[in-house]
Amino acid sequence: MKVLMVYMSLHHGNTEKMAKTMANILDADLVQVKQAGAGMLEQYDLIGFGSGIYFGRHHESVLDFVDKLPVLKNKKAFIFSTSGLRKIPLVHDFDKPLRQKLQRKGFGIIAEFSCRGLDTYRATRLVGGINRGRPNAEDLKQAEDFARCLKNSGQSYLNPTLSSN
Numbered sequence: 001m002k003v004l005m006v007y008m009s010l011h012h013g014n015t016e017k018m019a020k021t022m023a024n025i026l027d028a029d030l031v032q033v034k035q036a037g038a039g040m041l042e043q044y045d046l047i048g049f050g051s052g053i054y055f056g057r058h059h060e061s062v063l064d065f066v067d068k069l070p071v072l073k074n075k076k077a078f079i080f081s082t083s084g085l086r087k088i089p090l091v092h093d094f095d096k097p098l099r100q101k102l103q104r105k106g107f108g109i110i111a112e113f114s115c116r117g118l119d120t121y122r123a124t125r126l127v128g129g130i131n132r133g134r135p136n137a138e139d140l141k142q143a144e145d146f147a148r149c150l151k152n153s154g155q156s157y158l159n160p161t162l163s164s165n
């Protein structure tokens with residue numbers, strides 16, 4: 001199974017740290033979204049899309065990248081992120097905008113992974129940030145387990161939605 005991971009990580013490199021851990025297990029090609037082109041997706045069976053969460057959604061550059069893709073057939077995708085706050089379905093489901101865009105482009109979303117990352121945006125800076133030291137060893141172990149699960153699933157359908165507290 002050939003895997004590509006497309007990401008943006010700009011606040012503290014939190015998502016990049018997590019993405020590298022996953023890519024290592026998956027033997028994935030890992031590219032920053034600014035270096036990714038629509039044409040390169042053809043050669044992969046599974047594509048991961050991820051970034052930090054900014055204003056309740058994935059980074060604009062990742063969302064824009066998906067917007068510009070043609071509708072694709074038989075492509076599977078997974079979503080990953082780091083965020084200051086935990087994902088709360090219906091209240092703070094920050095995967096939703098990216099998920100919807102990917103689905104509109106024909107992707108089957110097989111899994112989503114999220115963990116906390118150091119956040120020093122706005123008022124959080126006054127207290128030295130929240131989630132200091134994260135993603136930590138436990139977060140990265142969960143990212144590895146998630147990647148192993150994806151790898152072992154091969155092309156078959158699964159839907160592990162993992163999120164550490």
Ligand SMILES: Cc1cc2nc3c(=O)[nH]c(=O)nc-3n(C[C@H](O)[C@H](O)[C@H](O)COP(=O)(O)O)c2cc1C
Nearest residue numbers: 009010011012013014015052053055056084085117
């Ligand atoms: C401008 C800005 C907006 C943010 N908005 C949110 C948000 O809406 N929800 C959230 O949970 N975290 C938010 N965060 C925290 C980031 O998602 C978190 O720090 C993430 O780990 C950053 O990933 P990165 O280091 O890969 O960029 C925000 C951070 C910044 C800098």
